[in-house]
Amino acid sequence: MRKRDLEEIRKKLVLDRERILGNARKTMDNITNPNLDDLNDEGDVASSETDQTINLRLRDREAMLLSKIEKTLKKFEEGTFGVCESCGEDISVMRLKARPVASLCIRCKQEMEKIEKGYAD
Incomplete structure (x- = not known):
């Protein structure tokens, strides 16, 4: 895999991590410091509770x-990023760009899904 591809994927992962952490902070702030002034009646309270649950x-x-x-990101540090955890082959760059957290190559993922589907039937 080209160094440029690796860096692009790593950057996306870091940005996604920061976005998720920011969302979590906002949610916790809203829960711990609710704006009760905006809740005028029981309907507003119920709606607010539903929003919090979602x-x-x-x-x-x-x-x-x-x-x-x-x-x-730990795999990046260890030098094992992009290696299928099942067969040990390289995961395609196209797959990793689409789903950077993919731990299985397409073939192994499809095999796993067939097995899971068999259990569901």
Whole structure:
């Protein structure tokens, strides 16, 4: 993989990590310091609670992604970024640019999905 491609992917991961951490900080600020002046009636309170629940669910999903990002950045440090965790072959640059946290090459990912689908049927 070209050095320029590696740096582009690493930068994207770092920016995604910062965005997720920023979102988490905003959510925590909104939860710990709610603007109660804007909540005029029970409907507003219920709507606010629903919004908070949705935001917390989104943060949960982002927390899982953040974990994958951290793991991927560690692979950069170790020199193992872009290597399929299943077969040991290189993951295509196109796949890594589309999904930088990918840990499996397309072939292994498809095999895994076939197995998972078989269990679901």
